[in-house]
Amino acid sequence: TLPLPTTDTRSTCPYCGVGCGVIIESDGTQITGVRGDPDHPANFGRLCTKGSTLHLTASAPVTMATRLLQPRLRRGRGANGQRGGPTEVIDWTSALDLAADRLAEIVRRDGPDALGIYLSGQLLTEDYYVFNKLAKGLLGTNNVDTNSRLCMSSAVAGYKRTLGADAPPCSYEDFAHADTVFISGSNTAWAHPVLFRRLEDARKARPDQRWIVVDVRRTETAETADLFLQIQPGTDVALYHGMLHVMLWEGLTDPAYIAAHTTGFDALRDTVRAWTPKEAARVCGIQEVDLVQAARWFAQGAGRTPGERGRTLSLYCQGLNQSAAGTDKNAALINLHLATGQIGKAGAGPFSLTGQPNAMGGREVGGLSNLLSGHRDLGNATHRAEVASLWGVADVPANPGKSAIEMFQAAADGQIKALWIVCTNPAQSIPDQAMVRRALERAEFVIVQEAFSTTATAAYADLLLPATTWGEKVGSVTNSERRISLVRPAVKAPGSTRHDWQIAVDIARRLETRLPERLNGQTGQTTLFPYDSAESVWNEHRESTRGRDLDITGLSFDLIERQGPQQWPMPEGAATGKARLYEDGVFPTEDGRARFSAAEFRPVAEPRDARYPFSLTTGRLRDQWHGMSRTGTLGRLFGHIAEPVVEMHPTDVARRGLQDGALVEVRSRRGSLVLPIQSTDKVAPTQVAIPMHWGEEVLGGTDDKGVARLGINGVTLPTYCPTSKQPELKHAAVRIEAV
Ligand code: SF4
Missing domain, CATH: 2.20.25.90 (ADC-like domains)
Structure with missing residues (x-):
């Protein structure tokens, strides 16, 4: 053949x-x-x-064996009253009717806020758009959130608090123009490897470019730093306040920029007055001389003569975001850029590195429980009216929706009766897994819409809806530098899988007939969901951005095909997208000025103590992805690191009479897991680190009291930032004992 x-x-x-x-x-x-x-x-x-x-x-055959290829129904519960019994194949019409019937019944009986829709940064912008319109427009609940809450919501809140909009101002090309690169809470070498290669290229081309790396762990990125600050967990705000103190003391700020383009500096100056370099260094657990050096390089640019100001680019990720003070950390770092005028110029600015492929696109269409389409806010009555008008509905409800942790806590408490989970695996990825499992058990009706049948969450589904995945679907995504690219199908959708946006539309149209009262105010349309392609969804989203900071009315799928991926904004008439924001020093705030944040330093939510004397941090491996539903099927990707370990400092290993490679129990107030020790000085004394990828399949079993072990997030902490609602996945107090 x-x-x-x-x-x-x-x-x-x-x-x-x-x-x-x-x-x-x-x-x-x-x-x-x-x-x-x-x-x-x-x-x-x-x-x-x-x-x-x-x-x-x-x-690969092993991957295809894990695919969900037909709708499946799980009738009733197992013998023990818990979910997890066998499923049977049903046809699409029955599946969609059942979904619409059950959702409509719960809305009529308990109100729309008895529903919770939980989405994913893996979804395409079009998928996100339809789900948000379905929830906030048709059903009248803002209980629609996403796993991006676990990833980037502190970056979003940090940008909005200081710069006025959720808009990373920089581009990848800025790497080549920076004099100083300040990498904070990001193991870029492993988490964003292709960007790290671009950084290496930049330093090769300009040997005087200096890198400062801030992390609790001596990561592979930290190994390449000219200056590495190994701070104590959660002390980032103290570090940044200390650096600003030095800049003020040494006259390294940019008073002209502060006066012309910002507000709130006096309050911040009062806050940082107490943060002498000595005090900040003490709290952070670093050398005072290193903190002073970091402040000078940040403000001036490295390798330049005194008085000449260089360009500083900050790159940051989950070390700042996954924190109960995540918004404060982001804002305190952005303070440094505003105070030194290091923003809106080639090679300068705060640049959050996005975790998931389309966390940005999701935010653009309002894909969090506090947002609306086109970077609008749910708390803003004008924004709600604008979106209601665009959608052709009477109103968008004003009451805040539940964020990820709140949504599962509400389901565990019995307030949320139905969960519709799309393209994500909360039974592995959300902290405090015992709470998440209670939620999934207690909910009356759980829909899991997925490409894979083997996720931990799929076991809790009443109804499984098979979705297409990468290589099978068309749509758009936005990357860290605001660049919109297309994904395209290379093969036919397998089995009877359907696209996520299509499934949402099919259920939405059924809900329109079952809940006709929800359509009051609709402006003569027969359906709110008249889409026949991903592009038709995107075109409606595009219109919602008109006049907004992310205006893409000059962009089309066709233009992306012809001219390649473009960065927003790209309003009607623009020839290309925009590489850099705020070059004119005007910010999208009411008075056009950026705002300093004077937030005080707050320590970690769960400090270590005598009973739980170690700080646990979690992190990503180079060759694995999230819960490993893709990468876990390929043996080659275990060649780098084959199994999870708990990294522990050699002095702690010796002091506790443990051995390198010995199994230990890691226990927090929420749960436990058993892992081999890896003795290494990458972590500081009193700290331990575990990769984030493994769930209960590997780290499962039961403890000596018969309590289930539920993987790494059986141990982590659900306490979240009061502003961003992002949980503190990067720190929990644990104890370590031999088994
Ligand atoms: Fe690029 Fe994909 Fe690697 Fe991310 S995971 S750096 S998008 S190739």
Whole structure:
């Protein structure tokens, strides 16, 4: 038999927020290869280990065996009254009718806020748009949130508090223009590998470029730093306040910029007065001289003569975001940029690195429980009226929706009766798994809409709806630098899978007939969901951005096809997108000025103590992705690191009479797991680190009291930032005991 001809399809990698362009090779029936797209401005042809093995994880037999290919129904409960019994195949019409019937019944009986819809940063912008319109427009509940809450919501809140809008102001090309790169709470080398290669290129081209890395753990990124500050967990705000103190003392701020473009500096100056470098260094657990050096390099640019101001670019990620003080941390770092005028210039600015591939696109369409389409706010009556008018509904409810942790806590408490979980695995990824499992058990009706049938959450579903995934669907995603790219299908959807936005539309149209009272105010349309393609959804989203900070009315799918991916904003009439924001020093606030944040330092939510004397942090491995539903199917990706370990400092290992490689129990106030020790000085004394990827399949079992072990997030802390509602996944107090 002659081999089928190979076809190339341009698309985007689904793994992380770098948003690398890929070319998918397929033979008409399956994906046979993947290579980097040399013309994509995010990666210029490069891919990391995960991206370059996408074809092996996409259509390998072992992956296909884990795919959910038909709707499935789980009738009743198991013998013990718990979920988890067998499922049976049902047809799509029955599945969609059942979903609509049960959701409508619960809305009529308990009100729309008895529903919770939980989405994913893996979804395409079009998927997000339809789900948000369905919840906030049709059903009248703002209980729609996403796993981006666990990832980027502190970055969102930090930008909005200080700069006025959820808009990363920089571009990847700024790496090449920076004099100082300040990497804080990000293991870029592993979490965003292709960006790290671009950083290495930048330093090679300009050997005087200096890197400062701030982290609790001596990561692979930290190993490359010119200056590494190994701070105590959660002390980032103290560090930034201390650095600003030094800048003020040494006259390194930019008073002209502060006077012309900002407000609130006096209050911040009062706050940082107490943060002498000595005090800040003490709290952070670092050398005072290093803190002073960091402040000077940040303010002046490294390797320059005194008085000449260089450019400083900050890169940051989950070390700042996944914190009970996440918004304060983000804002305190942005303070440094505003105080030194390091923003709105090539090579300067605060630049959050997005975790998931489309966390940005989700935010653009209002994909969090406190947001609305086009970067509008739910708490703003004018914004609600604008969106209601765009959607053709009477109103959008004003009451705040529940964020991720609140949503599952409400389901565990019996307030939320139905959960619709789409493209994500909360039974592994949300902290305090015991609470999450109570929620999934207690909910009356659980829909899991997924590509994979083997996730921990799928076991709790009453109804499983099979969705297409990467390589099978078309739509758009936005990466960390505001660049909108397309993903495209290279093969046919397998089985009877359907696109996520289509499933949402099919259920929404059924709900329109079952809940006609929800359509009051509709302006003569027969349905609020008249879409026949992903592009038709996107076109409606595009209109919702008109006049907003992310205006993309000058963009179309066709233009992206012809001119390549573009950065927003790109309003009607613009020839291209915009590489850099705030070059004119005008910010999207009421008075056009950026706002300093004078928030005080707050320590971690659960400090270590005599009973739980270690600080646990979690992190990403280079070759694994989230809960491993893709990467876990490929043996090659375990070549780098094969199994989870708990990293522990050699002095702690010796002091406790433990051995490198010995099994220990790691226990927090919420749960426990058992792991081998890896003795290493990458972590500081009294701190331990565990990779985030493994769930109960590997780290399961029961403890000596018969309590289930539920993976790494059986141990982590659900306490969240009061502003961003992002939980403190990066720190929990634990104890370590031999088993
Ligand atoms: Fe994919 Fe991220 Fe790797 Fe690029 S850096 S290939 S987007 S995982």
